[in-house]
Amino acid sequence: MSRFLSGKFAAIEPYTPGEQPQDRSYIKLNTNENPYPPSPKVFEAIFGGNGGGEKRLAEPGAEIDKLRLYSDPEVRELSEAIAGFYHISPEQVLVGNGSDEILAFAFLAFGDDTKPVRFPAVSYGFYPVFARLFGISAEPAALREDFTIDPADYIGCGRNVVIANPNAPTGIALEPAQIEAIVKSNPDHLVIIDEAYVDFGGESVIPLIDRYDNLMVVQTFSKSRSLAGARLGFAAACREIISDMNKMKFSFNPYNVNRLSILAGTAAMKDRPYFERCTAAIRETREETAAELRRMGFTVLPSKANFLFAKSDRIGGGEYFRQLKERGILVRHWDKPEIRDYVRITVGTPQDMKTLCRVTEELLAERI
Ligand code: PMP
Numbered sequence: 001m002s003r004f005l006s007g008k009f010a011a012i013e014p015y016t017p018g019e020q021p022q023d024r025s026y027i028k029l030n031t032n033e034n035p036y037p038p039s040p041k042v043f044e045a046i047f048g049g050n051g052g053g054e055k056r057l058a059e060p061g062a063e064i065d066k067l068r069l070y071s072d073p074e075v076r077e078l079s080e081a082i083a084g085f086y087h088i089s090p091e092q093v094l095v096g097n098g099s100d101e102i103l104a105f106a107f108l109a110f111g112d113d114t115k116p117v118r119f120p121a122v123s124y125g126f127y128p129v130f131a132r133l134f135g136i137s138a139e140p141a142a143l144r145e146d147f148t149i150d151p152a153d154y155i156g157c158g159r160n161v162v163i164a165n166p167n168a169p170t171g172i173a174l175e176p177a178q179i180e181a182i183v184k185s186n187p188d189h190l191v192i193i194d195e196a197y198v199d200f201g202g203e204s205v206i207p208l209i210d211r212y213d214n215l216m217v218v219q220t221f222s223k224s225r226s227l228a229g230a231r232l233g234f235a236a237a238c239r240e241i242i243s244d245m246n247k248m249k250f251s252f253n254p255y256n257v258n259r260l261s262i263l264a265g266t267a268a269m270k271d272r273p274y275f276e277r278c279t280a281a282i283r284e285t286r287e288e289t290a291a292e293l294r295r296m297g298f299t300v301l302p303s304k305a306n307f308l309f310a311k312s313d314r315i316g317g318g319e320y321f322r323q324l325k326e327r328g329i330l331v332r333h334w335d336k337p338e339i340r341d342y343v344r345i346t347v348g349t350p351q352d353m354k355t356l357c358r359v360t361e362e363l364l365a366e367r368i
Contacts, residue, residue, distance in 0.1 A: 008135070015129045018332050027355055029346040032168075032197070032307050034226040036281070036349075038264065039274040042227070045267035046260060063259055068355065071225040071262060073254045078262050081269035082234055086206045092236055094245045095265070097256045099196060099220035099233025103162075104130055105248040106216060106235065110160055110190050111136035118319075119162040120149050122170065122338055127162055143170075143338075147301055151178045156185040164194040166202050169332070169344040171303025173202040180205070183212045190241070192216045199224035199279050200286070201304035206236045213238040223306055224279050225268040230261040282306050282347050289345075289353040296357075296364060311341040314364055327359050 001010065018031035046063065075095040096102035107130040111117050112312035119127045131138035141153040147170045154161050159188050161182060166173040183191045185206075195217055197203050206217045216237040222228035235245055250321040251257055257265075268275070286308065290300045293310050300310040311317060321333035324343075332344040345356065 009133075011121050012132050013129070015126045019330060021330070024328070025057045026325075026328050027348060027352050028330050029307075029348050029352065029356065030332045030344075031228070032223055032305075032346045033228045034223060034278065034282070035347075035352060036226055036278045036308070038226040038230075039268050039271040041267040041271040041274070042264045045263045047067050049092050058148070059125075063263055066259060069259075071257060071259045073250070075257050075262060077233075078257070078265045078269070079234075081266045082236075082349055085269055085272070086204075086236065088206065088209065088236060089239075089300050091239050092209060092242060094235045094242050094249065095257050095262075096233045096235070096249070097253070098222065098231040100126060101231075101256060102218050102233045102235045102245075103127075103192075103194065104133075105252070106190075106192055106218070107131065107134050107136060109244050111250045113137060116159050118154060118157055118159040120148070120164075120167060120169075122336075123162075124164050124168050124196075148172055149174055150247060154182045154186075154191075158186065158189060159185065160190045160192070162192045162194065164196065165205075166197045166200075166303070166305045168197065168305065169307065169334070169339070169342075170301050170309050171197070171305040171307055172301055172303040173198075176203050176205050180208060180212075183208065183215045187214055190214050190216060192218060194218045196223060197305035197307075199275070200283055200306045209237055215238065216241055221265055221268060223255045225265075225275060226278065227261075227264055227268055230264045232257065232265045234249075234262055285348045285353055286349050288350070289347065289357065292353075292357045293360070296361060307344050307346045309339075309342050309344050311343070312364070314367055317341045319362070320360075323363050324359065327363075329356055329359060 071242060077094040078095050079090040082093050103126060113135055116137040117131055118139040118141055121142045128138050141158060144150050149167060163177060179193055191214055193205055195204055209215055209217060216235050218235050219233060221230060221232035286303060286316050290308055293300050298310045298312045300308055317333050321331055321343050324331055
């Protein structure tokens with residue numbers, strides 16, 4: 001720490017992202033990226049349509065030439081594509097540099113020391129970090145024994161609420177009716193539903209934004225649309241909330257989404273068949289892997305996301321994580337009392353998951 005850092009940030013413990021190792025190639029099942037490439041339409045949008053390839057990139061008028069110009073601060077083309085997909089208006093959409101940025105704008109806009117925020121105690125690690133960064137009192141609510149969220153902790157709670165649905169790292173989802181009950185019972189507080197993983201089996205509550213002016217839904221392009229490196233996420237909410245969010249954005253980083261990502265995101269959003277194929281493949285692989293891990297004696301939580309949260313009583317979570325890493329497979333482990341027996345395993349290709357299961361079987365055999 002330098003001697004210049006503001007005292008108010010001295011004690012902040014920043015978010016720790018999953019490893020992105022450069023030293024060797026791993027089967028990478030630790031950050032919930034999509035194992036499939038972005039839609040072919042994304043390649044076309046960036047490289048040019050008719051086999052022009054990299055040459056087209058450098059031509060005058062090509063997007064790379066336009067990188068000397070700022071990107072569209074209103075991100076109109078992509079907002080329209082998102083609005084089209086969800087049958088809402090572009091004025092009900094705000095695009096961000098990843099959904100992390102969207103969440104940051106939301107915490108900044110709607111919380112302070114008199115407006116606390118409630119979220120599940122086991123959930124996305126960024127929520128408490130944003131609360132701390134922006135001076136908002138955080139009220140984590142414990143999960144039930146079975147790792148489900150108890151809606152009663154949120155119904156009529158008189159607090160702003162953030163819930164990941166499906167939750168992370170458990171993968172367990174609430175039903176839309178349960179979300180609606182939370183939204184309806186807190187009319188004077190904002191309810192943010194983070195749907196980062198909803199496309200793998202949950203049901204989006206975006207259709208509810210027309211009925212509830214206290215609901216904000218957040219989604220990302222990082223998981224179901226194979227664009228984690230493009231950094232794209234969005235909020236969907238009533239116009240007034242989006243206007244408040246724009247106030248944050250235009251007070252902080254007006255050109256928050258770059259030109260290439262706008263093109264990539266728009267093409268991905270418009271290619272519904274590819275999106276449906278990839279998400280269906282991941283769901284299928286998830287169920288096969290869960291069945292195989294259960295066969296080996298693992299407890300696997302019922303996931304509606306692109307990851308599995310699993311534990312074995314034959315190998316501790318930390319040990320399983322380390323042994324897999326030594327053998328070239330990266331998963332995620334948290335040394336937190338409630339979840340330290342578990343690891344979170346991103347669903348990769350069928351081949352990746354076969355390797356994971358084979359290596360796991362070998363590890364367990366060594367322990368008999
Ligand atoms: N919400 C949840 C629940 C997540 O797991 C993640 C991914 N780490 C994000 C939001 C942020 O995703 P991104 O910034 O890549 O859109």
